[in-house]
Amino acid sequence: MRPIQAAYPAARFRRVRRTDALRRLTQENLLAPGDLIWPLFVRDGVDVVEPIASMPGVARLSVDRVVRAAEEAAELGIPAVCLFPYTAADLRTEDCAEAWNPDNLANRAIRAIKSAVPQIAVMTDVALDPYNINGHDGLVRDGIILNDETVEALVKMALAQAEAGADILGPSDMMDGRIGAMRWALEGAGHKDVAILSYAAKYASAFYGPFRDAVGASGRLVGDKKTYQMNPANSDEALRLIERDLMEGADMVMVKPGMPYLDICRRVKDTFGVPTYAYQVSGEYAMIRGAAERGWINGEAAMMESLMGFKRAGCDGILSYFAPAAARLLSGLT
Numbered sequence: 001m002r003p004i005q006a007a008y009p010a011a012r013f014r015r016v017r018r019t020d021a022l023r024r025l026t027q028e029n030l031l032a033p034g035d036l037i038w039p040l041f042v043r044d045g046v047d048v049v050e051p052i053a054s055m056p057g058v059a060r061l062s063v064d065r066v067v068r069a070a071e072e073a074a075e076l077g078i079p080a081v082c083l084f085p086y087t088a089a090d091l092r093t094e095d096c097a098e099a100w101n102p103d104n105l106a107n108r109a110i111r112a113i114k115s116a117v118p119q120i121a122v123m124t125d126v127a128l129d130p131y132n133i134n135g136h137d138g139l140v141r142d143g144i145i146l147n148d149e150t151v152e153a154l155v156k157m158a159l160a161q162a163e164a165g166a167d168i169l170g171p172s173d174m175m176d177g178r179i180g181a182m183r184w185a186l187e188g189a190g191h192k193d194v195a196i197l198s199y200a201a202k203y204a205s206a207f208y209g210p211f212r213d214a215v216g217a218s219g220r221l222v223g224d225k226k227t228y229q230m231n232p233a234n235s236d237e238a239l240r241l242i243e244r245d246l247m248e249g250a251d252m253v254m255v256k257p258g259m260p261y262l263d264i265c266r267r268v269k270d271t272f273g274v275p276t277y278a279y280q281v282s283g284e285y286a287m288i289r290g291a292a293e294r295g296w297i298n299g300e301a302a303m304m305e306s307l308m309g310f311k312r313a314g315c316d317g318i319l320s321y322f323a324p325a326a327a328r329l330l331s332g333l334t
């Protein structure tokens with residue numbers, strides 16, 4: 001028997017797409033300024049705004065300018081900023097001691113922000129690359145990235161950041177055992193309320209290029225980071241890393257980069273139901289900005305679509321260099 005040919009389509013999905021009101025009513029996910037974390041690059045000096053060629057619209061800022069950016073974040077409803085220092089060349093050493101200097105650039109910026117705009121959450125980066133003579137996230141001996149010695153250094157670094165007033169520590173180094181070591185040290189030092197957002201599933205990615213320019217690590221990096229960052233071909237491993245970091249005391253977890261790894265975001269959220277973040281990294285930002293500058297895509301629309309993709313994939317928040325521009329658009333402040 002042939003099925004009876006219906007005279008009309010059984011379902012007309014277009015009915016609820018007909019007007020803006022109907023589209024908004026049936027929208028499944030929302031993006032708000034409260035979902036955004038704004039990464040900022042800090043350098044020394046006063047009143048300095050130094051553009052970064054491979055990241056149009058992003059600059060290295062002196063501490064006073066970073067404070068102004070944090071004030072802007074507060075006005076735009078962005079809850080958090082994340083600090084990355086551009087360390088002077090003579091402070092980059094093999095032992096990375098500047099990383100736990102209580103008065104290093106990052107720690108000075110944390111204090112300045114927390115005293116001027118205390119309601120903004122300050123997130124840090126815990127990794128040795130901005131302080132390392134060879135650009136690696138860990139201590140290097142005879143060409144090997146040392147795990148346990150690095151963890152000891154990272155703990156000192158984390159404690160100095162907590163002491164300076166950081167709200168959220170962001171270990172991005174991918175050493176094994178660092179979350180547990182940091183958590184114990186924080187508890188022992190009376191910093192029981194400092195949160196850890198672990199860069200738990202961080203891939204060895206080509207999309208970090210412009211960031212390495214921004215922190216002055218590009219020319220220095222000897223070799224690659226494949227012995228500690230993840231193989232882009234792996235997915236199950238990401239879940240095991242997330243589980244491990246949660247067991248060790250992470251409060252929030254991150255997948256990085258973002259757009260090529262949305263499948264990982266979804267698996268993490270579905271499996272653990274924990275606060276899940278993605279980092280839309282420098283290369284992703286540069287791709288969208290670069291194409292938009294050439295008139296090849298609509299930059300604003302691509303920015304918003306890319307950020308919504310993270311919400312749809314289950315992320316609770318996104319670290320993105322687009323944070324201020326997106327928040328401005330979302331608040332109708334273009």
Ligand code: PBG
Pocket residue numbers: 125126127128129137172173207208209210211212225280281282283
């Ligand atoms: C290093 C670090 C990197 C980024 C954040 N922390 C680079 C790297 O691992 O080489 C990349 C962020 C970006 O590309 O925007 N600890």
